[in-house]
Amino acid sequence: MKKVSFDHWLKLIIGRESIPVDNDLEWDLLLPKLEKKKRRRGIVYWVLLPVTVTCLSLVYFVSMQPSSIFKFTSTPDSQSMEVINVGKDDLTNLVIDNKNNQTNILIHPQKLLSQKISKQELSTKSTQFKFDLTKDNPSLFAEQGNTADGNGFFEISLDIPNNSKSFQDPFSSNSSRHSTPFDSLSISLLPVSIHGQLLNEQNFSSNLYLIESSKYLRHKKSFKVDMCLFGSYGKLFQSLNGSGTGYLTRKTLEQPLDVFSATILFQTDLKSRLKFGIGLDYQYALLQLNQHFLDTVTQILYGVIVAEKTNAQNVVSYDTGSIDVRNFRNVSRKLYHSRTLLSIPAIISYQYPLNRKWSLSYHAGISVPVYQEFSGRISNNSLRSLDLDYYGENISRNKLPCSVLYGMQVVYSIRPGIKWMLGLVGSSELRYWRDLENSIGERHNSLRFQAGLSYRIR
Amino acid sequence: MLTVKEIQYIIHGCLDHDRICQRKLFDFTSAKVMSTCKRYCTNHEDARDLFQESYIKIFKSLGSYNHTQGDLLGWVYSITKNCIFSSFSKKKLEIFPIDEISSEDNILIQVDHDLLQEEEVLREIQNLPEGYRIILNMFVFDCMDHAAIADILGISESTSRSQLNRARNLLKKKLELLYNTKYEKSFI
Secondary structure (H helix, E strand, O other), X not given: OOEEEHHHHHHHHHOOOOOOOOHHHHHHHHHHHHHHHHHHHHHHXXXXXXXXXXXXXXXXXXXXXXXXXXXXXXXXXXXXXXXXXXXOOOOEEEEEEOOOOEEEEEEOHHHHHHOOEOOOEOOOOOOOEEEEOOOOOHHHHHHHHHHOXXXXXXXXXXXXXXXXXXXXXXXXOOOOOEOOOOXXXXXXXXXXXXXXXXXXXEEEOOOEEEEOOOOOHHHHHOOOEEEEEEEEEEEEEEEEEOOHHHHHHHHHHEEEEEEEXXXXXXXXXXXXXXXXXXXXXXXXXXXXXXXXXXXXXEEEEEEEEEEEEEOOOOOEEEEEEEEXXXXXXXXXXXXXXXXXEEEEEEEEEEEEEOOOOEEEEEEEEEEEEEEEXXXXXXXXXXXXXXXXXXXXXXXXXXXXXXXXXXXXXXXXXXXXXXXXXXXXXXEEEOOOEEEOOOOEEEEEEEEEXXXXXXXXXX | OOOHHHHHHXXXXXXXXXXXXXXXXXXXXXXXXXXXXXXXXOOHHHHHHHHHHHHHHHHHOXXXXXXXXXXXXXXXXHHHHHHHHHHHHHOOOOOOOOOOOOOOOOOEEEHHHHXXXXXXXXXXXXXXXXXXXXXXXXXXXXXXXXXXXXXXXXOOHHHHHHHHHHHHHHHHHHHHHHHHHHHHHHHO
């Protein structure tokens, strides 16, 4: 008997792949896993990511905020170190550090808004003072300038009792530098809002220096930019326009669902209440397709009687074999198609203040699409020369229209320069964008809840 | 067989998560994938798990397929193989080192044994001990050399050789027994 290599024989036998696979069953078992994978990706990308980015941004901005705007330093002689709270509510912290020969007076900016620093006695024989007026947030200072008092001045008075002499208004117009021997220091009517005037280093007698006091004050009328981060979720609306079976099929099958978006916007003041913003918007929309169709299933039946034989003795015998049977079954499925859209929004907003913290913001603008991707639809028409009756394949890319944006928000000022916003925003495409072959137009609108943060970056 | 245009069409559809195209690809390749998974597993449930895992990976990485580098079925087969091999690294394989015996690469079998059905041979392969089965599959069906097998399974080349030899002998014995039983039965 002829013998062959065992390995070769095994390959021949197993390589036949004659064992039937129940494709329908296996596909039905696989489908939930595919859906699950897809859904999980959606949650991670479109919900958790914006939330994480927003939270991280918030933490970053809060951590970057300075604790004070003024810093006074002096060089005392005494050997002790002490911290004196000046005023009631930690209005001013005076730190005398003799080891480093420095005295630091920290004045919290918000307390300066409505209060004046009362005269305090400093138990030190300090004869040399070096004033360093610094502030990291120009906008804050500009706002406070209007609220401190009618003239936009603060009054700061610091008295040192020993050998006291007073010093008044170091920033008056006729004296940019003063030389006054003193142990008592009084700074009054510190000009906060000087139009374009710089308050640089000031010497009070030979001992007092006011260093770079107001490099921030010059921003009173300067260019301000707010960076806004928004996340939104809402309902997508789709309207179709056309005629014929293609139009009717799509109108029946397609159902718009949700829309998520993440936006970064840079805003600048046009007038006191009017702002202009431009940025980038990333939008992800979901459409549901309800599919109903007949699926063809081929079944191979083994051991079926394929022939009946009767011999001369009238004995009946049967030939068995395998036959292919084609069955049809009704399939109803829900498919989800997604639309990804990247656009550049340009909006004008008007802020109506309700009180010191709260305000209402109305905005309107236009959004210019930059990039669009539609899953389940054609991205390259040249590849689709066959089977054009498949769903969605005949929707070619036409020029995407611009969208109109509109909405309103409630704005809450968490702290100067940082605002929290919550509101409703709508967008509407200006015209239908058409499927060239079937002349079916489609237009998408959306209405979304929007939440976000605004941070003044300069 | 599918034409290049049809394959391109299916791939684009799959990348767009079009279920109809995914189903077409599935129908086209499922027999090969299932047969491969069954060879490596002892039962149908394990094979089905690997089968599903393979398809998730196939649909996920379909974007990297380039038809100029080979046919789609071959690419799907290699993805399935990678999926199966990566499952080995997740679990500890029971490969017992045995004394090295002389390697007999040229074991012969009578052609009459061709009468055995694929399903019967597959069942006997599935009933082999795990180490035997995997190494036999890798060497005979996936045409891998002992160095590659040793690298994937983390064993020595000599262990791979000896396991393969034992696997061949054991399988041959089982198939001969099956054949004889069947042959005798048919005469009774």
